[in-house]
Amino acid sequence: MWNLQGNVQTKGYRDGTRIRALLTSNEAIAEAVRIAKPEVIAAYPITPQSPIVEKIAEMIARGELNASFVRVESEHSAMAVIHGAATAGARVFTATSSHGLAYMYEMCWWIAGSRLPAVMAVATRSIGAPWNIHGDHTDIVLLRDAGWIIGMAETAQEAFDMTLQAFFVSEEVNIPFAVGIDAFTMSHTAEVVEIWNPKIPERRQAYRVLPTDRFAVNAVTMGKARMKARYDLAVDLENSAKIIEKSDAEFGNHGGLVEKYRLEDADYAVVMMGGWCGDAKDAIDMLRGEGYKIGLLRLRFLRPFPRKAVKELGGEVLVVDKGNSDIRGVLGIEVSSCGIEAKNVVAGIGGVDVGVEDFCKIFKNFVEGRIGLEWYL
Amino acid sequence: MILPGNTSCQGCPISLAMRCLDEIENPVLVIPAGCSTVVAGLHPNSAMKIPVVHVPFASTNAVACGLKEAYKRLGIEANVIAWMGDGAADIGFATLSASAARRDDIITVVVDNEAYMNTGTQASLSTFWKAKTTTSPLGKRDEKRNLALIMIAHRADYVATATVGYVEDLRRKFRKAGKLKGFRFIHIHCPCPPGWRFPSEKTIEIARRAVASGAWALFEYYNGKLRFSGVGRRYVDKKNRIPLADYLRSQGRFEHLSDEEVKELENAIEKEWEIIRKFSND
Amino acid sequence: MDLEPLISRMKLGAAGETGLWRNYRPAVKKDLCNRCKTCFSYCPEGVINEEIEIDYRFCKGCGICKEMCKQKAIEMVPE
Numbered sequence: 001m002w003n004l005q006g007n008v009q010t011k012g013y014r015d016g017t018r019i020r021a022l023l024t025s026n027e028a029i030a031e032a033v034r035i036a037k038p039e040v041i042a043a044y045p046i047t048p049q050s051p052i053v054e055k056i057a058e059m060i061a062r063g064e065l066n067a068s069f070v071r072v073e074s075e076h077s078a079m080a081v082i083h084g085a086a087t088a089g090a091r092v093f094t095a096t097s098s099h100g101l102a103y104m105y106e107m108c109w110w111i112a113g114s115r116l117p118a119v120m121a122v123a124t125r126s127i128g129a130p131w132n133i134h135g136d137h138t139d140i141v142l143l144r145d146a147g148w149i150i151g152m153a154e155t156a157q158e159a160f161d162m163t164l165q166a167f168f169v170s171e172e173v174n175i176p177f178a179v180g181i182d183a184f185t186m187s188h189t190a191e192v193v194e195i196w197n198p199k200i201p202e203r204r205q206a207y208r209v210l211p212t213d214r215f216a217v218n219a220v221t222m223g224k225a226r227m228k229a230r231y232d233l234a235v236d237l238e239n240s241a242k243i244i245e246k247s248d249a250e251f252g253n254h255g256g257l258v259e260k261y262r263l264e265d266a267d268y269a270v271v272m273m274g275g276w277c278g279d280a281k282d283a284i285d286m287l288r289g290e291g292y293k294i295g296l297l298r299l300r301f302l303r304p305f306p307r308k309a310v311k312e313l314g315g316e317v318l319v320v321d322k323g324n325s326d327i328r329g330v331l332g333i334e335v336s337s338c339g340i341e342a343k344n345v346v347a348g349i350g351g352v353d354v355g356v357e358d359f360c361k362i363f364k365n366f367v368e369g370r371i372g373l374e375w376y377l
Numbered sequence: 378m379i380l381p382g383n384t385s386c387q388g389c390p391i392s393l394a395m396r397c398l399d400e401i402e403n404p405v406l407v408i409p410a411g412c413s414t415v416v417a418g419l420h421p422n423s424a425m426k427i428p429v430v431h432v433p434f435a436s437t438n439a440v441a442c443g444l445k446e447a448y449k450r451l452g453i454e455a456n457v458i459a460w461m462g463d464g465a466a467d468i469g470f471a472t473l474s475a476s477a478a479r480r481d482d483i484i485t486v487v488v489d490n491e492a493y494m495n496t497g498t499q500a501s502l503s504t505f506w507k508a509k510t511t512t513s514p515l516g517k518r519d520e521k522r523n524l525a526l527i528m529i530a531h532r533a534d535y536v537a538t539a540t541v542g543y544v545e546d547l548r549r550k551f552r553k554a555g556k557l558k559g560f561r562f563i564h565i566h567c568p569c570p571p572g573w574r575f576p577s578e579k580t581i582e583i584a585r586r587a588v589a590s591g592a593w594a595l596f597e598y599y600n601g602k603l604r605f606s607g608v609g610r611r612y613v614d615k616k617n618r619i620p621l622a623d624y625l626r627s628q629g630r631f632e633h634l635s636d637e638e639v640k641e642l643e644n645a646i647e648k649e650w651e652i653i654r655k656f657s658n659d
Numbered sequence: 660m661d662l663e664p665l666i667s668r669m670k671l672g673a674a675g676e677t678g679l680w681r682n683y684r685p686a687v688k689k690d691l692c693n694r695c696k697t698c699f700s701y702c703p704e705g706v707i708n709e710e711i712e713i714d715y716r717f718c719k720g721c722g723i724c725k726e727m728c729k730q731k732a733i734e735m736v737p738e
Contacts, residue, residue, distance in 0.1 A: 040446050042439075068446045072439060073475035080436035080472070084407070084443025087430055089451060092443075110433050115660060174660055206660045209428050209444075211403040211455045216429035216667040221420040229664035236660070381706045381714060382672030387680065387721035393703040421663070422673035544700050570721075578722025578735075581701055 018196045025186040025275075028156040028193045029095070029121045029179065030055035032163035034065045036200055038093040038119070040085035042070040042078045046100040047133045048187040049123040053095055075100035079107035079120075086116040087217070089208035091167065093118070097183060098125035098139045105142060108176075112147035113229060114218060115236075117170035117205050118177070119163065124152075124274070124322075125183040126350045134351020135183030137274060137323035141302070141330045147233045149177040149240055150302040152273040154259075156191040161252030162300075167200055168247060173240045174206045175233070180302075182275030182322075184351065198250060241304045257306040259298040262288060266295035267315040268367050271335055271342070273299040274322060276354060283359030292367045299331070310338045317342040318366045320359075322349065328373060347376035378404070383424035385416045388577030390541040390567035390584070391462075391488050392416055397548045398427065401484070401555035403455045405430065405444060409437040409469065411462035412495045413488060435469040437461050438476035441483045449482070456555055459485045463503035464493040466524060477531040477560050484554050484561045487524055490569040498572045505592070506645055507638055509630045516633060523649065525564045529598050529656060534559030536598040540566040542584025543595075543608045550597065557599075566593045574629020583627055588612060590624040591646050594653055603657040613654070615647060672717060677704070681720030683735040687711055691732035698724035698733065 023031065030052050033041070043053040059065040068085075072078045075096050082092035096104060101122060111118055124140045126132040143150055149169065153159040159181050166177035181187055209217060221229070245256035261281055263269060272280055277298045287294050297313060299306055317340050321329025324346045332344030345362055348354040358376065365371045378398040385392035391412055398404055406429045408414055414431060418424040432440045441459040448455040459476075466473060466487050473485065492510050493499040500510040500517050503524070507516040528536045535557050539547040547565065554561040568584050570577040587593040588609045595609030611617045621643045625631040634642075692711055699707045701723055706714040725733040 039450050040443060042443065068450060070442060070446060071479065073471055076435060077439035077472050077475065080432070080439030081443035081446070083432070083436075084430070084440035084445075085447035086443075087440075088444045088447035088453070090447035106433050107436060110436075115665065207662055207666065209405065209430055210453065211405050211428065211448075213428040214423070214426060214669040216418060216423035216425060216431060217665055218431040219418055219420045219423065219429070219667040220414060220431075221664060225420055225664040228661070232661055232664070379705065380669070380671045380673065381704045381717035382674055382677045383704070384674040385703065387703075387719040388723055389703050392705075393701065396703070396705050418667055418670070418673040420667045422670040423667040424670070424673035426669060576722070578726045580703070580721075581723055581727060 018194045020192055020194050022190045023156055023193045024051070024188050024190050025153070025156040025159040025181040026051040026123070026188065027055055028160040029163050029181070030059065031195055032160045033093050034059050035197055036164055036167040037065070037091065038067055039090035040068045040070065040082060041093045042072050042081035043094045043096070044072055044075045044078050044100060046075070046097050048125060048183045049095045049097045049121065052121055075104040076107055079104040079111060082118055083107060083111045083114065083116065086111070086118050086205070087114070087209050089203070089205065091203045093120070095121040097123045098127050101139045101142055102127060108143060108148065109146045111176050112233065115174040115206055115233065116176065117174055119166040119170060120176065120178045121163065122178050122180045123183045123187040124180050132350040133183070135185055136349045136351060137321070137330070138349065140178065140180045141323050143178055144303060147175065147237060148303060149175055149237065150180065151177065151300060152180040152302060153186070154275055154277045154298060156186065156193045158252065158254055159186065160193050160195065161254065164198055164200065165247060165251035168251070169240060169243050171203055171205060172243050173236050175237055175240060180274065186275040237304050244301065254300060257301045257304070258309040259300060261296040261298060263295035263297060266293050268292060268294040269297055269313045269315060269317050270294065270363065270366070271297045271299065271310065271317060271319045271331060273302065273331065276322065276348060279354070279356045280320070280359050282356045283363050286360055287363050287367065294363060294367060305334055307338050310335055310340060313340060316366070318371065319344045320362065321346045324349070332373070343371045344373045345371060345376050378426045380424050380426060383416055383418065386571055386577070388570045388580040389416065390490065390569065390580055393541045393544065394488055394547065394565050394567065397544060397551050400548050400551035401456050401458065405455050405457050407432055407437055407441045407444065407457065407459045409461050409465040410434045410495070411465055412490070413460055413462060415495065434465055435472055437465055437469050438472045438481065438483070438485060442476055442479070442481040445481060445483050457483045459483055461487055462494070463487060463489040463491060463501045464495070467502050474531065477528055477533050477562070480534065480560050482558055484563070486563045486565060488565050488567045490567040490572055492572050494569055494572045506642055507631070507634060509633060525562070526652065528562040529603070533562050534599065535561040537562070538564045538566070538593070538595055540584045540588060540593055540595065542566070542581050542588060546595065546606055546608050575627055579627065583624070586619065586624040586627065589619045590621045591615065591618045591650060592621065592624055594650065596653070596657070598656070605657065621646065677717045677719050678715050681718065681738045683720045683722065684715060684718065684738050685713060685720070685722070685724050685733050686736050687713065688732045688734065691730045693730055695729070697727045697729070701727045
């Protein structure tokens, strides 16, 4: 795998040249980071994200990436270091999963509220207790209220494209951007990825702090001003949807906020996000083969939430979740908030394998009216 | 580098310490939650003449590290100063320790008023033995942590203790730290009038009594050598010290102490001096 | 983007006219003062300048200058 990447580097390609390589989503993200040229990277290892930062450390050691890599002692400090670097005006990156995301949670709010651009990769892994290192979406949904843009990729190619788009979009709107990939099924699974070199503009941001300045950032703030800051963030998060859709063509043409799979004439719609949508699409095809008019609305973004696309769904709607809040799945709650009476299935928590046959079973039950709110155990 | 008319209490040692920051060139302050946050100014006003980045409680040294890394890469000259209280040093201890071990090229200043003062005087790990606080109403029984010794054990590039009782000595140490590179650490003793319960006019006198009774050691550590500071040198020897009671009984937080307890504390102080002397080359 | 909520600007008297906090004000007896500037060095607020003039808009009346003056040239008089 590494020899292949070594060859990719020595070819020294220019804008527009595309090279295909066999990469895991972790490696694809590392490649995208190399191309985006961040200046300060700080991360703490956690399964299954560690290979991302290991690859980045190797790239720096080999001179392929000119960045400062800070070895921090915790994820809280990782986000703190990149917050500091972003404040000074540097392009920054970090990566984490699960408990690491929980540990840096406070700093995630702080950097979003500070309106600083940043990119973070999240290999979505179950949060304990009890311990589980495998993939579900219980961790990334933590970020929902903090004010981040949250994207969920389905393939290694999309992970690569979305990471590049993340640097561009976050610097356009001054909001940090998280790129989610499923733990192990994506992070450690190799797929064919086209590596290409888009033009990413010079970093710009709303403000930076220099030693010659005479102001303070984020001092104790009373009600009205604090509320205005939160309001501004919410409005800009809404409007980031336009930037995401406008730049979609430049960054892989994956569909904007959502991907619509066989939805045009569908009587039954399934709403999902993440890597397992690949198998879901196969199940959709099989049911279509049996004559059911079923389609998939794959949410590429959890924030800003694709309310318009969800509201446009006609017919019966099923939401399949890989993360729950209480008895309900998180996406189930989000979709219901759009005024849709959706069925909800929670499956695949803790990395429990949900394959094509499982999806066929679930979707069959759905189209035959046998599902309400349940867990696929 | 702090303007008059700020929110600090009458006689506040933190405000006095911040005045001394003009000894450091190109400063950028990183301030976590604590008294310093409020003293630095409430939005929309900043009381500081230099830039301030306010940060969450446990993150100070990490944010300072990030700022410095970025300034370095962007070719900007800056002395990034992580300015925190003893409370932030508690909650951010792992961050502080890793920053020292990484040899981050920053200055760390701990303004130690020996309690979580901003939240109303709860005991911290730096609170003096047997002191009365809201979470130790009968007197603190935990051990007192010595941050400067811990930083020496990290082999930090420059470690100093200072006090607002001797501002020339404090300024000299700021000046020196501002010119050096590597991980620089300055631990400033800050007697707090409302927290320690003494009249605001006595701040400097009490700070000096702390040095004269041996309760606060003044030293610098760099190039592998620990040297006692001029103004405190004579008190290294127990014989030259003033009675500890002169220091303790001037503060309301010790009014419950018996004479035996004062004697106990004199021994505790001497025990700590034994460790400090082992490091010293004087 | 509206930076107003996030950025605080440098201001003299950030907490207002803190001179209103005083119960006693320091009065300097010029004939006793030997210009040692100890009061200037130790004023926590920085309201005494090198000419030993006090900015009473912001002096909080803490009394440290009176304590530090070896010449006893400063007296705290009721406000």
